[in-house]
Amino acid sequence: MYESCGVVGVIYSDKRSVSAPLSIYYALYALQHRGQESTGITVHDGSQVHILKGMGLVTDVHKNYKLKDLKGFVGIGHVRYSTTGESIIENCQPLTVNFQDGTISIAHNGNLVNSLDLRAEFEAEGQIFLTSSDTEVIARLLVKKLLDHDIISAIDDIIRRLVGSYSLTILINDTLIAVRDPLGVKPLCFGKFDGGYIVASESVAIDTVGGVLIRDVHPGEVIIFKDGEMTSHRICRPKNTAHCVFEYIYFARADAIMNGKLVYQIRSRIGELLVDEHPVDADIVSPIPDSGITFGIGYCKKSGVDYMEGLMKNRYIGRTFIMPDQDMREVAVRLKLNTIPQNLVDRSVLLIDDSIVRGTTSRRIVDMVRKAGARQVHMRIGSPPIISPCYLGIDMATRDELVAAHKTVAGVEALINADSLGYISIEGLVEAIGIPEDDLCLGCLTGVYPVEIPGEECKRRQLTLNHF
Ligand code: SF4
Structure with missing residues (x-):
């Protein structure tokens, strides 16, 4: 994204x-x-x-x-x-x-x-x-x-x-x-x-x-x-x-204050709520850097599970999407992320990330963690499933490419080869953000948009504006 x-x-x-x-x-x-x-x-x-x-x-x-x-x-x-x-x-x-x-x-x-x-x-x-x-x-x-x-x-x-x-x-x-x-x-x-x-x-x-x-x-x-x-x-x-919920989940910096809310606190709260919604018996919580880190901190705070980095990010690498073919993209993921096998071997590992778009990167990461010796690999996600494209300024993917548009949670879990997969619910996300659901854009999560988009469902909010 x-x-x-x-x-x-x-x-x-x-x-x-x-x-x-x-x-x-x-x-x-x-x-x-x-x-x-x-x-x-x-x-x-x-x-x-x-x-x-x-x-x-x-x-x-x-x-x-x-x-x-x-x-x-x-x-x-x-x-x-x-x-x-x-x-x-x-x-x-x-x-x-x-x-x-x-x-x-x-x-x-x-x-x-x-x-x-x-x-x-x-x-x-x-x-x-x-x-x-x-x-x-x-x-x-x-x-x-x-x-x-x-x-x-x-x-x-x-x-x-x-x-x-x-x-x-x-x-x-x-x-x-x-x-x-x-x-x-x-x-x-x-x-x-x-x-x-x-x-x-x-x-x-x-x-x-x-x-x-x-x-x-x-x-x-x-x-x-x-x-x-x-x-x-x-x-x-x-x-x-x-307000776009993905600003809180992913786009904005964690130290940003947006609509009066510190983004860091919202991400940490999502991590806490993931413990209630999808508990799992894990030995360590290992966030997928950098976007999973604050969710991971919240998850550890609530669950008491140890925070331990099993993946390290090379912060000097550019974006992976410019890689022209699949082989090169796989090399790019390895260049971007490396495992720390000593922290993963024989452990039940809970990976935590902000979102799953196509599922291909998640699959590669789960495979890397298994190859490094993890006994089990569970995945928790700080956004609900993305089922619909964004028309309001975010380059996500087409509907065909969005894995959750075509597969159930169990289907995505199998595709990414995880032992379990849990997304934050829409109710949990709204609670963590602390803004009423009617004042948030959830278009890519619900398929219902705040403005009229040909072929899509709309709440027609644009028509309820009071000009004065
Ligand atoms: S559809 Fe709405 S919530 Fe989703 S990314 Fe676009 S603006 Fe944000």
Whole structure:
């Protein structure tokens, strides 16, 4: 599974400051886990816009000598993993366009489900798109609305037209704007640091610049930062929100505070609940690093079973999905994870991980642990079975590829060659998160989505929004 993106916005009160690029760089560095394909920074110095974008990691693209050339007191940044649009430099964000009064730059986390329809409307008017990303649709809508609307009424109008998830940082000339979709699917928060304000996908980015988290951007809220002041506009107030549960299970860093909850505590609580839901007589709990670690800590705390690492991760290896064939992917798993046989031999081992998508990686890991001498291998999972794809910004897999879409728990258990398999229940997950089920997106776990998606079941929450 891959996260779609991370966004940042920084503004200094002192317009003579030239430090926005460096602060954005640090913040993007903290959000690197949200996207590793490409990254970009756009800043404004009060008279003109400056852009630095490229394919690769934050440290590669924004090398010190390149960053030195950027100067400005306000700007936005982005790290990207593509969910719509190809992985090419043209789709790299922030996306910057000219309009009658200057420039607009947009950084987007999320996915629009009606972008093709909106795109077709512009194409019917003879407009030619420069990218295949859905963010360009938002940019074009904004340019069009700003012809005869102020910023707030233009964004209000756009929010009524967009269906899907979008947490945005926008730079209109030297004004910074934060927008979160009315369902609050993807996270967005803001804070204050010495000298100005920062907006980011996760609070960890605010920590990195020595700032203090103020709060989450509310679903349906637009915040404008200008001339050292911030003004909040609640464009619409949804009856229910739809926060993505996979932010809590996997995507966000464990030290992030999201919708008022520390992600670490939620993962640890899921581990505790797994003891109640699927007890097992194991000698050790060995998390699958890194994503299984916090669940494992919770499991051990509740069960009293010893925590012992049976698997070690090589943290310097890149992503495995770029390996072109099966043999190479198997080598990649061995490069990424190694067993510690001395901790596993002749023991009943409980492995704990965040999720099972296709089942192939889990199978390889179970086989590795058996080969290292484990007597039994049990598997516990911090998410319920994933039975349906994500249309709202996460690159998971197609329905055909999702193992739990086609197999029972017993079938997956057999496929991954485990002695037992237990997933956290949806009730357990909701209890651990501590947000009512009606305010969470559980689309990939239930097949019922918070927005209308052709061919899928929908709770029609989008239709219950109260604009005012
Ligand atoms: S469908 Fe799943 S991964 Fe996608 S937003 Fe909803 S909960 Fe998150």
